[in-house]
Amino acid sequence: MDEKKVISTTLKYGVLIASILVISGLIIFTASDPNANVYNFNTSNISLTDFKNPLTITLYGVIALISIPPIIVLEQIIIYASEKDKIYIGIGALVLSLMMFAILIMPRLLHI
Amino acid sequence: MLLTFLASLLFASIIAGLLGSLTGLGGGVVLTPVLVLFLGVPVEYAVGASLISTIATSASSGSRYLKSGLAHMRIAIALEIATTSGAITGSFLEYIVEKEHLFSLLDVLFGVVLIFSVIPNFMRMKTEVPTNVEPDGLSAKLKFHGKYYDEALKKEVNYQGVRYPFGLFGMYIAGLVSGLLGIGSGALKVLAMDLGMNLPFKISTATSSFMIGVTAATSSGVYWALGIINPLIVGATIPGVFIGSNLGSRFLNRLMSRRLRQIFTLVLVVLGIQLILRGVGIFG
Numbered sequence: 493m494d495e496k497k498v499i500s501t502t503l504k505y506g507v508l509i510a511s512i513l514v515i516s517g518l519i520i521f522t523a524s525d526p527n528a529n530v531y532n533f534n535t536s537n538i539s540l541t542d543f544k545n546p547l548t549i550t551l552y553g554v555i556a557l558i559s560i561p562p563i564i565v566l567e568q569i570i571i572y573a574s575e576k577d578k579i580y581i582g583i584g585a586l587v588l589s590l591m592m593f594a595i596l597i598m599p600r601l602l603h604i
Numbered sequence: 605m606l607l608t609f610l611a612s613l614l615f616a617s618i619i620a621g622l623l624g625s626l627t628g629l630g631g632g633v634v635l636t637p638v639l640v641l642f643l644g645v646p647v648e649y650a651v652g653a654s655l656i657s658t659i660a661t662s663a664s665s666g667s668r669y670l671k672s673g674l675a676h677m678r679i680a681i682a683l684e685i686a687t688t689s690g691a692i693t694g695s696f697l698e699y700i701v702e703k704e705h706l707f708s709l710l711d712v713l714f715g716v717v718l719i720f721s722v723i724p725n726f727m728r729m730k731t732e733v734p735t736n737v738e739p740d741g742l743s744a745k746l747k748f749h750g751k752y753y754d755e756a757l758k759k760e761v762n763y764q765g766v767r768y769p770f771g772l773f774g775m776y777i778a779g780l781v782s783g784l785l786g787i788g789s790g791a792l793k794v795l796a797m798d799l800g801m802n803l804p805f806k807i808s809t810a811t812s813s814f815m816i817g818v819t820a821a822t823s824s825g826v827y828w829a830l831g832i833i834n835p836l837i838v839g840a841t842i843p844g845v846f847i848g849s850n851l852g853s854r855f856l857n858r859l860m861s862r863r864l865r866q867i868f869t870l871v872l873v874v875l876g877i878q879l880i881l882r883g884v885g886i887f888g
Contacts, residue, residue, distance in 0.1 A: 495677060496670045496671065496673070496677075499667075499670060499677075500666075500667040500668075500670040500671055503663045503664070503666055503667035503670075504664075504667050506663060507660055507663045507664050507667075507846075510660070510842075511660070511842065511843060511846070514835075514838065514839050514842050514843075515839065515842075515843060517835065517839065518610070518835070518836065518839030518840065521836070522606055522607055522610065525606070526605070526606055526607060527605055527606060528606050528836075530606065530609060530834065530836045530837065531646075531649075531834070533834060533835055533836055534649075534831040534832065534833060534834045534835070535827075535828045535829075535831050535832075535833040535834075535835070536829065536830070536831025537831065538835065547835040547836070550835040550836075550838070550839050551835050554656055554833060554835070554838060557656060557659050557660055557663075557842070558656075558659065558821050558824045558828075559821075560659065560663050560817065560821070561659065561663075561817045561818040561820075561821035561822075562821065564817075564818070565681065565684070565818065568677065568681055579745070579746065580678060580681065580682075583681055583682055583685060584681055586685055587681055587684045587685055587688055587818070590685070590688040590689060590692065590822065591688055591818070591821065591822050593692070594688065594691065594692045594695065594822045594823065594825050594826070595821070595822065595824060595825035596825060598692065598695070598696075598825055598826055599825050599826055599828070599829035602696075602699055602826065602829070604699065604826070604829035604830055
């Protein structure tokens with residue numbers, strides 16, 4: 493498996509998908525509510541299931557962007573597994589666990 | 605009204621991306637002072653926008669560096685243990701800043717880090733590549749070696765990374781700063797690899813820009829929950845920084861002399877000083 497090709501393809505298409513979502517949400521929102529106050533919206537007050545708000549699309553773009561690095565680390569683990577490189581499978585698994593802890597569990601522990 | 609603000613955000617982000625690329629510091633570290641000082645964006649939203657925009661720039665430059673064979677995947681992931689641990693600590697500190705409303709402290713810290721990050725641009729960096737570096741036990745086991753074709757020297761260069769624990773320590777600090785201030789802290793990462801691990805400058809730069817996304821994504825969970833990621837601001841800064849840094853790296857970097865780069869770097873020092881003054885209540 494050509495690790496460089498797999499990973500650089502993920503990076504390229506990941507950024508493309510994320511940018512399309514981020515920008516289209518922004519354009520639709522601006523067109524529908526041209527006088528909105530910028531500071532009324534952030535990740536703690538927009539629901540990800542509120543599909544009436546175009547900014548939800550933007551937030552899914554941000555999620556797509558945030559997902560790229562963990563996906564790449566996962567791809568690296570798979571590549572090292574195919575090479576039977578035990579040390580690097582362990583290192584990759586540790587990095588992925590730290591990321592998952594920080595992204596998914598830590599905010600809950602802090603009760604934000 | 606909204607459109608005017610978004611247009612100025614986009615323009616400011618292009619400038620930030622351009623300056624970040626021309627000075628080699630990365631778009632994020634320039635974006636925050638530009639948004640805060642010129643557009644009056646609250647520092648926490650600026651930091652949130654910078655963190656997310658950093659992931660996009662890292663992903664696009666990382667893809668390019670991988671193809672050119674300059675980014676070392678194994679060194680990157682081995683050091684990411686430390687950058688992600690650092691980012692966890694840093695985003696926890698950012699949580700405290702938010703909870704205690706220590707925004708002036710954030711201004712001052714950001715200014716100080718910005719001024720410190722420009723130091724490498726004024727040091728005479730070694731242009732020759734380190735040769736005959738003997739691997740130590742750990743770095744041989746972890747396969748910290750590689751080779752690349754150096755365009756300037758017109759020859760193939762073999763390199764060997766050493767002193768992994770030193771690299772880990774530097775990367776932990778880089779991750780902490782990244783999580784606290786929402787920047788990539790590329791300058792610190794390059795220093796840890798270049799000076800700490802004895803890697804050639806080109807390999808350090810490429811591997812670092814690849815690692816920045818992983819570090820920034822790690823902090824994003826806490827940022828998201830804190831509500832400091834504003835979709836409208838991020839929607840304008842992601843494409844802006846992306847366009848600016850691509851313009852910089854594709855067209856302008858080749859025209860940059862050392863002197864010119866230092867002049868641009870001075871602009872960042874001024875921004876750093878302004879942020880500190882703002883933090884202590886003298887300016888803005």
